[in-house]
Amino acid sequence: MNRGPLPLRYVLTRVGGTLVLLFVLSVAVFALLRIAPGDPARTLLGQRGATPQALAAVRARYHLDSPFAAQYLHWLGGVLHLDLGTSIRTGAPVSATIGGRLALTGQLVGLGLAVALLLGIPGGILTALRRYRATDRAVQTAGLVALSTPAFAGGLVLIYLFSLMLRWFPAYGPGQGGGDRLHHLVLPAVTLALSVTAVLLKLTRAAVIRELAKEHVVFARARGVPERRILVDYVLRGALVPVLTGVGLVVAYLLAGTVLVEQVFALPGLGSLLVESVTYRDVPLVQAEALFIATLVVLAGLVTDLAQPLIDPRLRPARTGKGNAR
């Protein structure tokens, strides 16, 4: 397959759109945190120590009482210099805090995505090929249950089965070192992947069934193209764009899922950091993290968007106009 270059205009529009999106999001997150009731300074000082002087000192230190725009610009200025500020709660630099959590959550999400991809997509293909038969119904039902189970409940069940009863996997914690980490992350990753697998399963199944019904598949059969090649080169290739778009979208699900999963499995990742920071209204952290997560999601979307013309020639600019039959 000869791939034309990505259309430059398309890339520029998409990247520009992404930047605008991130800017709007950052303003929204910033505004939200300022509008919300409550006072992080008080939380910080606790029940005993909230003297007016101490409160004033804390507020001044975190710019909690400057006007909104000034705060935002100050923050944005910092961000552009890769300085996300310091956490109100721990005093550590926000970037370092997020950086420290990134590895674990990255591994968790990566593993979860891998599980979802490895189960969901082949499962979707299988059910599509066996559609309306027993296998299809069984797998679909399992998917339905997975989709309908809240992550924390699924996590509890898995812990009960595999940690307590079978003792195959540890119940909590991130583990130390590569192998141990992997061992610790199996259950959380599976928990995280449950609903996403179900989503991908549904999506793939629908896409493959849609492709199977296409005329060009029938035509390929009708001229004796081998079944295997039809499946791989015709059906799966056609299903690739919708599935890829779906994968881009489930990244958001996965990131959201980490909140619950990290809570259940006591994992110190970005999800539990967010919960903690929200509880304590650690404004710089919540802000940076919300934006960071949004950036990840938007980037995932951007990547899938940019990948589409590579896969589907119809989305590339035509080299010449339609020729006429001669």
Add this chain to the structure above:
Amino acid sequence: APQPASDGGATGHRGAQGADVPVGELTFALPSSVSSLDVGRESGVLNYLVATLAQESLVSVSPAGKLEPGLATAWRQPDATTYVFTLRRGVVFTDGSPFTAADVVASIDEIRDPKNGSALAYAFAGVSSVKATGSHEVTIRLSAPDAAFIWNTSPGGLLISSEKFLAANRGKVGTEKTLLLGTGAYRITEFAADSHVRLESNPHWWGARPALRKLKLSFVPDAGTRLVAMKSGAVDGALGLAADETSGWASAADVTYTGDRSVVALAFDTAKAPWNDPHVRRAVAHAADREGMVKGILHGRAEVADALVAPEMWGDLLPAGQVRAGYAKITSYGFDLAAARAELAKSAHADGFTAELHYPSSGPQLGKAALALADSLKKIGITLRVKEITLEAWVAELGTGKQPLQFLWYFPVTGDPAELADPYLNASATATDIAHYDVTAVNKALDSAKADTDKARRAGKLMTAVRTAGDDLPYLPLWWGQTATALSKDIVLQQPGPFAFVGPWATRIRKAA
């Protein structure tokens, strides 16, 4: 020294005996996350559990609640506002540097510096100066007499680090990269925020080498996971369990319950209607089934409170018997809906009214109590709306006076009744007297107790204040809390008492005999 009251003390299955053999490494689960080790920064209860293993204070507190020498071998009080501490010699920080008076001064100054916004600042708010009056002597002067001040130099108010360390790491102490530096029984070797802390015993500690050589404290916020971890042997014990959580633990571990001196009470804003009407307060008191709450919600793992101050808080001021006798004289408002109705009828709000009560999400037992109260208040014509808010919002709300009915949920750090009586019953404590309770006799008693260095007289004055307030009902004490410690069957914690976790608790872990 006073012994812990029988019903507030340890109720473990076995005596706190243990074999004196070294224990390799143990893992304990803590019930929520810690993201900073610095107690001045994040003032949660759990930080103390970690920090007191690594850092010490001038004076220490025995498991029974007695003040004992710590980094100060002795202290004297030449006058009502001056304290002179003689420091222990030959002590080194875990980085090898020697411990001197300058370190004490630096540690206290760090807390007092308003720029740091330390959560411990309140403890030294009344201090006018801190000086090193010798290489191993520190003198602290107060601006006004405060008989309970000495408690602020215990781990509850002060944890000492080195001057050099503090200067070099301003604002970063307690993070993953900059661990705590102290002179304590253990040295922190690793900290992963919201995950775990690792410690190992400090070979240069001035005290006896603890049997437990290494330990890991894991933060496991989910109760179910915590229990599975225990059952599957991933942890050797869990500290700070909520009383209502322990029902599943009995089969997997030995669970010890100790009064933790904490109190849960309802605070009525006596300056605002309808709570300015004593009949209304009494009606609510009669409608609160406190026995039921303790039994049902807390599974009996708490004690119905007669007063704001838990009996253990009297420490060595007053023998337990006398505390109980004093409390017994406080008018008791038993659960009696008929009496509640009668009181309400006598009030200016005979037709009932609507009130709102918020509780922090981290205290589900408070929520349940609030619901139980709402249920019985409904029967006498009062509508109580219960709302859950975050701990942050709840703390922020406490001082603002916006809510006329509030929960008071307090974990004391000292063993002196003044810690509660002064801020909550004295009208001069404007920031904390959330009931706006202003009774001259009580104010006077508290003020003079502050300056009184005579134990017995001071105890008498404090008791008067507590009892008067008990009758006047600005606060309706609900229960004195207990904390549960679950340990696997092969280890024990010696001397589990209400002050067991104020000091280096891990030094008292032993193999079960």
Add this chain to the structure above:
Amino acid sequence: MTTSTPTAEPGPGAGTPTASLLDVDGLRIAATAGARHSIVDGVSFAVAPGECVGVVGESGSGKSLAVRAVTGLLPDGVTVTGGTVSLGGQDVLGLGPRARGALRGRRVALLMQDPFTMLHPQLTCGRQIADGLREEEHPRRGRAARAARRAEVVRRLAEVGLPAEIADRYPHELSGGMLQRAATAAALAADPDLLIADEPTTALDSANQAAVLALLGRLRHERAMGLVLITHDLRVAFSSCDRIYVLYAGSVLEHGPAGDVQAAPQHPYTAALLASEPSVFRRKDPLPSIPGSVPPPGSRGAGCPFAVRCAHVAAECRTAPLTLAAPPAGAPGADRRRTACARIGALTALPGAAGEDTGDAGPRQAREERTAGAPHAGPRRSDAALVVEGVGRRFGTGADAGHQALSDVSLTVPAGEITALVGRSGSGKTTLARIAIGLETFDSGTVRSGPVELRAGGRPGPADRRRLAAHTQIVFQDPYASLSPLRTVGATLREALAAARRNGLAVDGDRDQAVLALLDQVGLPAHYADRRPAALSGGERQRVAVARALAARPRLLICDEAVAALDVSVQAQILGLLAELRRSQNFAVLFITHDLAVVRQIADRVAVLSRGRVVEEGTTAEVLDHPRHEETRRLLAAVPEREVAD
């Protein structure tokens, strides 16, 4: 229902070539999903090497399913329930899926209708052709092999008349005609003995249609390959096939050599079909049509399935089992023909395409009659229903070059006359129609639709839209999407009437009464008011669409390929209906079509559009009989009709 008995089959002696490529005997197909009903009721046919067999019949008669059964590619929900299929002497119905798959491509290949969906949009044409090559002759692995495959692909492209560079093009980069050629190359990649082409030209305009048919014919000869051509277009079938099978409602009603069948049909159905086919050379007045429509599977009675629509029906037709029998001697090619009409003996010569039918006054007279009233100089502008002047429309803006769909188009539709607009696909016919009715904007020029002056560059405002609605209405091509699927026919018509009233039309009397009147006008029974579109046939839907348009009592009715999607029998009904309504209501019609025979049949005037320009305009007779422009001549030449009359 019947099975064709073996004795009635064309035996070796009956003139069919002996070495049969394909033998289908008594094939039955039924739907299995939901209520089980029979779709194909015992169809038999045979194809010899090098022979071209045509299968004709109206939509829904089971043509596609029958041939799909041959290739083993029946869609979900239908299965073969009886009969035998043998390919080159080998019975294939008993084979497993793998073995049947191995036959596809080599023994038999299937070419389908829509060139735009038949090829995978994400693979180059060359790749798709290569995928079908026989692996043992053109191995996939190795550098040299790949180069050889590439050369082979180029050769195959040349065979269908396409240049080598097409190998690297994606389907969306090609036109319909080129795509159908590329698809043909792909279908032939494994050198099948038999090619089945299921309506290979339906989606193409007439010029491309002729080219593709010529291509298939040539390939058949060059390769000595059997060819089955499925079509609903009788002209196509008779012009390019050796033998014809006429299929109706799941049964073969007649078969025989193409010329013989066309000249002297032996079944009333064949005869009626031939009669209702308009001719490009002369106007049939009136155009005969077959009443009713093909009965859907599950609602066919016993006996001859055509009995309910047959003009020659007798009692025996409804009961006698359907059997194919030889026609009485004397019929042309009688020995090689079979017919299923039970009354064949009783019926005297049915009119064929050659036979001059009912009351046709002859082409030239009819033409003169029609054009007599209209001044030769051209239509009068003053009372014209539609005046288009210098209209241009460009699609696509900015970076990409854009496409000039219309440039400087001027056209007048005189009041009360039928003006046909013809042109090949993409010439801009639809664009012009949509501009005239305010659905599309235009860049330059002026459009006056009756009283409403439309301005370039903007959509008409609400007031103009109402006045426009009162004057001009439209009937679209696709009957299946023309009606809101959720509304009953009555509701659709009531709404149209209400809109007409709001737009200033004085409608007297009861609304329901008016609905019934409309239904009556388009020849639908009153109880159809309660039906939803799903319960109507294509022709009936198109009648409802006409009724909806008539509700506004328009002075101009635009019909955009209004009959293109219908079977000839139904097409004849609708054409008749339009002609009659035009007579009774005296509105003007702008009739868009690519079918010159339809033009001849219905239009007074005709304008030829080519690449967005009007290249020729005049009365129907002038333009069709004496084409002046190259494009018109090309369109005429592409009509696959043997001139029988002249």
Add this chain to the structure above:
Amino acid sequence: MTDHPTAAGPADRTGTTARRPRPRIRPLTAAGAAVAVLLLAAAAFGQSLLPGWDAQDIAAGARMPGGGHLLGTDALGRDIAEMTIAGARSTLTGAALVALGSMLIGNVLGLLAGYLGGWTDMLVRRWADLLLAVPALLVTLVVAGIGGGGYALAVCALMVLTSPSDIRLVRTAVREQRHLPYVEAAETLGLPRRTVMLRHIWPNTLPVAVANTLLNFAGSVVALSSLSFLGLGVPPGAPDWGRMLAENRDLLYTNPSAALAPAVLIVLSAVVLNHLGDRVLEVFSKRGNA
């Protein structure tokens, strides 16, 4: 299968007058529908049929099943079986509000964007993109957590954050219908655009919207119970499955039914709603008028 022709040429002739057989009602679907009806009945009438569902017996505390309490009691002494039935209301109402609200937003914006096109379309699409760029549960967590943990806030946030799926779906469906002849015919009748939009296009996009609403309903049951698990959600004391599950979790090893009953119902209702949503979509996409 679609009934309209490809862009290229005359209509596909395979769409015939034959009515496809009505999709059979499968036993599983029937069972699902029955369960859904039961759950909805519990939501509607549960609390009035069980007047004592919130009766406390605090001194008795959490009891094991038996003694008149089928599934035991919770910490406040409330009957778990009755609480679970009563809990259908708040759980299902909250989730239904999210789904319906999102459907409303999605239909209004999707219809306008799809029909009007141009700037409206651009803005609506950007707005949907913006909302899609944020993980719904996380944002709800932040909004509800920071905004003070209000249930109403959580429901509203979830509603808004669920809407992009509806917006996109309806917009696509409208754009599919937008240039179909029947719509253009309505326009050439001179009908006001509002009428064309509401009476012609909208009903034909409804099946997809309804199916998606059922799926969103299921998703919201799960999402809201997850929020309750994190301590954001319905007010305390309210009978709500998510909340019950969170509150009774510590009874898991003593009286498992206390935690399992609400958990099972959460999963069950989500499964049923998901299944029905899938079926609606399947049936309508087979009919080809979705």
